Amino acid sequence: xxxxxxxSNWVDGELLAGQGEAIxxxxxxxxxxxxxxxxxxxxxxxxxxxxxxxxxxxWMALTASERGRRMTAAAGALRGHExxxxxxxxxxxxxxxxDCRGEVNKVREMxxxxxxxxxxxxxxxxxxxxxxxxxxxxxxxxxxxxxTPWNAPMFTCGWQLAPALAAxxxxxxxxxxxxxxxxxxxxxxLENGGLPRGLINIVNGVGATTGAALTGHAGISKxxxxxxxxxxxxxxxxxxxxxxxxxxxxxxxxANIVFADARLDDAVAGAQxxxxxxxxxxxxxxxxxxxxxxxxDVVCExxxxxxxxxxxxxxxxxxxxxxPVQNARQYQxxxxxxxxxxxxxxxxxxxxxxxxxxxxxxxxxxxAPTVVVDVTPDxxxxxxxxxGPVVVVMPFDTEEDAVQLANAxxxxxxxAVWTQDPARAHRVAARLRAGTVWxxxxxxxxxxxxxxxxxxxxxxxxxxxxGLKEYTVAQSxxxxxxxxxxxxMGYGNGVG
Numbered sequence: 011x012x013x014x015x016x017x018s019n020w021v022d023g024e025l026l027a028g029q030g031e032a033i034x035x036x037x038x039x040x041x042x043x044x045x046x047x048x049x050x051x052x053x054x055x056x057x058x059x060x061x062x063x064x065x066x067x068x069w070m071a072l073t074a075s076e077r078g079r080r081m082t083a084a085a086g087a088l089r090g091h092e093x094x095x096x097x098x099x100x101x102x103x104x105x106x107x108x109d110c111r112g113e114v115n116k117v118r119e120m121x122x123x124x125x126x127x128x129x130x131x132x133x134x135x136x137x138x139x140x141x142x143x144x145x146x147x148x149x150x151x152x153x154x155x156x157x158t159p160w161n162a163p164m165f166t167c168g169w170q171l172a173p174a175l176a177a178x179x180x181x182x183x184x185x186x187x188x189x190x191x192x193x194x195x196x197x198x199x200l201e202n203g204g205l206p207r208g209l210i211n212i213v214n215g216v217g218a219t220t221g222a223a224l225t226g227h228a229g230i231s232k233x234x235x236x237x238x239x240x241x242x243x244x245x246x247x248x249x250x251x252x253x254x255x256x257x258x259x260x261x262x263x264x265a266n267i268v269f270a271d272a273r274l275d276d277a278v279a280g281a282q283x284x285x286x287x288x289x290x291x292x293x294x295x296x297x298x299x300x301x302x303x304x305x306x307d308v309v310c311e312x313x314x315x316x317x318x319x320x321x322x323x324x325x326x327x328x329x330x331x332x333x334p335v336q337n338a339r340q341y342q343x344x345x346x347x348x349x350x351x352x353x354x355x356x357x358x359x360x361x362x363x364x365x366x367x368x369x370x371x372x373x374x375x376x377x378a379p380t381v382v383v384d385v386t387p388d389x390x391x392x393x394x395x396x397x398g399p400v401v402v403v404m405p406f407d408t409e410e411d412a413v414q415l416a417n418a419x420x421x422x423x424x425x426a427v428w429t430q431d432p433a434r435a436h437r438v439a440a441r442l443r444a445g446t447v448w449x450x451x452x453x454x455x456x457x458x459x460x461x462x463x464x465x466x467x468x469x470x471x472x473x474x475x476x477g478l479k480e481y482t483v484a485q486s487x488x489x490x491x492x493x494x495x496x497x498x499m500g501y502g503n504g505v506g
Contacts, residue, residue, distance in 0.1 A: 087203025
């Protein structure tokens with residue numbers, strides 16, 4: 011008897027199977043086959059864009075206040091389904107279910123926040139020196155294409171959907187082919203909560219087929235991508251070929267700077283959470299720990315001890331603080347970078363291999379929390395994104411050294427400063443080439459505040475009012491008010 015093919019797409023208000031080749035997912039915990047589904051394919055993308063176009067027109071026919079009420083109702087529709095969404099995310103992404111529960115609540119928070127913005131996107135009147143009334147208003151792009159990553163599929167789905175809808179757009183979103191399902195269920199619940207049919211569409215498949223069909227579609231007016239710099243370049247090139255703008259939220263190699271006067275217990279706890287939460291699979295992970303030399307040994311000793319106390323286990327166990335790496339390719343990348351660092355002279359202070367306390371059937375992509383020392387700034391492990399539970403520790407002597415070392419990468423997503431000197435904290439934060447900087451904290455992220463980076467960490471902003479503005483374009487309207495207007499050839503018409 012043939013197994014039933016999962017309905018892995020949400021298009022025009024219906025759950026649909028893909029039309030392309032089979033895609034097999036492996037269980038991050040065991041490394042064994044989990045489920046297979048079919049690539050959506052270009053025909054389904056076409057249907058999704060058509061549905062989003064109709065849904066967007068219906069959406070914009072509503073008053074702004076009604077759109078806000080509908081978004082609030084959609085957020086409320088998630089209540090009662092938190093555990094189902096969290097368990098689904100945990101199984102496929104390999105993340106601790108306790109973390110996934112928090113992410114469901116964050117998605118609801120995103121929709122509630124942007125619902126309030128629906129009727130507060132005001133235009134302005136420009137005092138032009140002619141007889142015209144000139145006003146400017148924000149208008150939506152129409153239908154936007156969004157591509158989200160495998161490390162936080164549900165969180166990034168909500169992160170991008172909410173501002174796009176609040177700005178008046180329809181959406182076709184493609185999750186990573188490795189984590190397809192939570193976005194589909196999320197979209198279904200949101201639409202059932204009161205959003206127009208077809209406003210949100212989810213298509214699942216690989217980049218070369220479904221992704222290419224989405225980024226190359228003439229009906230897509232803006233592209234938003236969350237993922238690696240390499241893939242981000244391809245997305246931007248696809249958009250540029252059609253003169254379509256893009257927002258790219260890419261990788262990071264964030265510097266977590268600890269000065270000698272910092273509260274070291276807090277700094278070590280912050281460093282641990284910065285890198286080992288989500289098994290280090292976070293674009294803002296504090297993967298470079300820069301420590302002032304006089305406290306280097308004590309920080310390393312405390313961090314190694316704290317790393318050894320982290321509960322690594324099964325994602326569905328509420329006691330688990332860190333689960334496996336999500337997929338085999340990423341696991342191989344991490345272990346290869348560790349081996350290369352060892353060959354270059356770096357030393358693994360703790361971790362670097364599978365934990366020895368795992369259940370017998372947990373034979374998947376596990377790596378113990380890892381601290382690497384004796385690292386020089388030119389090593390690949392100090393420059394490139396590991397995207398795993400691996401932190402490199404490097405010393406510095408002066409404030410100037412810390413800033414230079416922190417900025418010496420092609421990335422610029424986030425960073426942190428730990429010190430009890432307020433002047434130094436603000437001084438260093440101002441000099442860091444990073445889109446987000448924390449002072450005596452790490453990974454505090456909220457939908458109200460803008461998020462994005464510099465350099466190979468991408469361009470444009472998500473969240474906050476800045477994220478909302480990414481989904482609109484300014485339209486300038488000129489109204490002649492003079493009774494006998496001057497209409498002449500060239501620019502500058504009107505009585506002035």
